[in-house]
Amino acid sequence: MRRRSFIGLIGGVAVSPIAVRAQQPAKMKRLALADPALKVADMRIGGDSGYTLGLRELQRLGYIEGQNLIIDRFSADGTGEYGDLVAKIVSAHPDVIFALGTSITLALKAATSTIPIVAITGDPIRFGVVSSLSRPGANVTGVSVDAGVELWGKRLELLAEVIPKARNVLFVSTQAGWEAEGGKATREAAQRLGIALAIAPVSTPVNEQAYSDAFQAIRRDQADGLVIANITNAYAHRFLLVKLAQQIGLPTMFVLREQAEAGGLMSYSMDLKHAILVAIAQVAEVLRGSRPSEMPYVQGTRYEFVINLRAAKAIGLTIPPALLARADEVIE
Secondary structure, three states, X not given: OEEOOOOOOEOOEOOOOOOOOOOOOOOOEEEXXXXXXXXXXXXXXXXXXXXXXXXXXXXXXXXXXXXXXXXXXXXXXXXXXXXXXXXXXXXXXXXXXXXXXXXXXHHHHHHOOOOOEEEEEOOOOOOOOOOOOOOOOOOEEEEEOOOOOHXXXXXXXXXXXXXXXOOEEEEEEOXXXXXXXXXXXXXXXXXXXXXXXXXXXXXXXXXXXXXXXXXXXXXXXXXXXXXXXXXXXOOOOHHHXXXXXXXXXXXXXXXXXXXXXXXXXXXXXXXXXXXXXXXXXXXXXXXXXXXXXXXXXXXOOOEEEEEEHHHHHHOOOOOOHHHXXXXXXXXX
């Protein structure tokens, strides 16, 4: 694996130590982790790579589970239902909640106006998470990994460079995702490129069966390639998505680098790992007494284009050298 190194700041928040090794809190603090789909057992060090990264960073910042920190873990298990889950989280009375995803964050915000929430979401203004990035003004802050609709068109353009003769591409998404701005931007890019784009519908709730059924239908279509939408639970089901794409042998553009790392052909997205580190720094600040209302909601600006050559070889695909040269990371 080779990777170009570059230094990144998101919204002026550095990943390097932020008041690292501060004095240990006088009492145990309580952190609630809220996830829309991952199994609770994976929300720990040694489980999911994102949580492993985040919790190790939290340790580095002075908060260690079992020593000065209690961590409660909650998951909706991909059901898309948050009512009972949110009630359990609030009743645990955590000092701060770390939430992954826009929908679960909105459910938490509706349930409590006093418990601090640090979240990783899509566009926080558009979805009503906060009213201002610079001064959120309520109990929620976090990091936005919404790069704007232009990114969706770019994903299709990159896929088209890999399969220049492509005429039919499927957008693997729920109907809501197809009708949203990302689906619209992808359709507009397809029109510019002379590609026929259609939806490969994913039913709701988005779970393993929903994705399996969608790919079963894809097998019957005459598609040249796939674009995977960043819908709810796409991250949690990344290994399944990669497996399904490999089984049908079609060039596929994924959203997250973690999907390419799991064996997907390509991804173009915000750097989720960097976003996790910034959000965890915010969690530590809240545990030390900072107020989310006065902490800027950080807008991600760091992009990554990842190509997995092992995946390309597995489906007999040759990646153009010019495209390889533009990748931020090539998995060999």
